[in-house]
Amino acid sequence: MDLAAILQGIGADMAAAPDRGRVADYIPELAQVDPARFGIAVALADGRMLTAGDATVPFSIQSISKVFTLAIALGRLGDQLWARVGREPSGHAFNSILQLEYEKGIPRNPFINAGAIVVTDAILAGHAPREVLGELLTFIRTAAGDDDIHINQRVARSETETGHRNMALAHFLRAHGNLLNPPEKTLGTYFHQCAVDMTCTQLARAGRFLMAAPGMPHLVSPSRVRRINALMMTCGHYDASGDFAYRVGLPGKSGVGGGILAVAPGRASIAVWSPGLNDRGNSHLGSLAMERLARATGWSVF
Numbered sequence: 216m217d218l219a220a221i222l223q224g225i226g227a228d229m230a231a232a233p234d235r236g237r238v239a240d241y242i243p244e245l246a247q248v249d250p251a252r253f254g255i256a257v258a259l260a261d262g263r264m265l266t267a268g269d270a271t272v273p274f275s276i277q278s279i280s281k282v283f284t285l286a287i288a289l290g291r292l293g294d295q296l297w298a299r300v301g302r303e304p305s306g307h308a309f310n311s312i313l314q315l316e317y318e319k320g321i322p323r324n325p326f327i328n329a330g331a332i333v334v335t336d337a338i339l340a341g342h343a344p345r346e347v348l349g350e351l352l353t354f355i356r357t358a359a360g361d362d363d364i365h366i367n368q369r370v371a372r373s374e375t376e377t378g379h380r381n382m383a384l385a386h387f388l389r390a391h392g393n394l395l396n397p398p399e400k401t402l403g404t405y406f407h408q409c410a411v412d413m414t415c416t417q418l419a420r421a422g423r424f425l426m427a428a429p430g431m432p433h434l435v436s437p438s439r440v441r442r443i444n445a446l447m448m449t450c451g452h453y454d455a456s457g458d459f460a461y462r463v464g465l466p467g468k469s470g471v472g473g474g475i476l477a478v479a480p481g482r483a484s485i486a487v488w489s490p491g492l493n494d495r496g497n498s499h500l501g502s503l504a505m506e507r508l509a510r511a512t513g514w515s516v517f
């Protein structure tokens with residue numbers, strides 16, 4: 216299999232694709248990003264890195280950060296975390312508030328916004344936001360083996376000024392006793408965690424710990440890696456998680472900046488970025504690229 220040629224083919228076709236989806240505009244700073252961008256990077260178990268397109272251009276990882284905060288929260292709290300957040304797909308949009316009312320303030324999973332806000336609240340306990348964000352950056356930098364990974368303050372400020380849905384979710388959680396810190400403190404931390412900038416190359420490297428292959432960074436136990444992957448497969452694309460599993464067959468996590476991190480267990484960590492989103496808030500060309508890569512490589516876990 217000539218993986219370099221496969222990636223070049225995907226990169227060329229995606230660069231030329233006429234339908235690129237719509238760039239998110241509810242965070243004004245993200246609306247500025249050029250929809251013509253497309254990058255892909257594959258970190259292989261043998262240590263090689265293959266890329267195509269804009270793989271070294273930084274983008275806002277947004278909800279992909281939720282994978283790293285989940286890993287930190289499970290390390291800190293273990294199974295106690297599951298008293299505050301579920302492990303089921305929601306079947307609703309990433310920012311939906313509906314279920315939270317029926318289900319009395321326990322979010323369905325750690326990847327929808329309500330669940331991720333609870334996860335961030337849980338790791339904040341007794342710490343300053345600066346410390347938690349420092350721990351997150353240390354985790355990501357260690358996973359990637361790269362210290363040049365930072366929070367984009369403009370993106371964080373942009374979401375802080377406009378994130379009224381998340382404010383509603385946080386206050387609703389607090390009303391149900393499932394937010395231990397003041398909503399502004401938890402949200403300030405959450406908005407900054409989402410505003411981490413990374414390139415596809417950095418993100419593919421940062422995902423290597425989820426491959427559970429020999430020689431890869433060992434940041435969480437093998438059983439926890441399996442569980443994080445299970446949650447990425449069932450919940451990582453919100454109400455399109457079933458579709459991603461059907462088309463790609465790999466655990467994946469999307470972000471509204473247009474990035475997707477996917478894991479081929481034992482084989483590869485893959486990052487793709489194209490800013491235009493589909494109607495479920497996931498990268499349109501990124502999902503197509505992942506589908507093509509999985510088909511060409513046979514890496515689906517099924």
Ligand code: DON
Nearest residue numbers: 277278309409469470471496
């Ligand atoms: O909370 C938000 O709305 C954003 N900071 C992150 C959402 C996101 O990335 C959804 N993913 N596709």
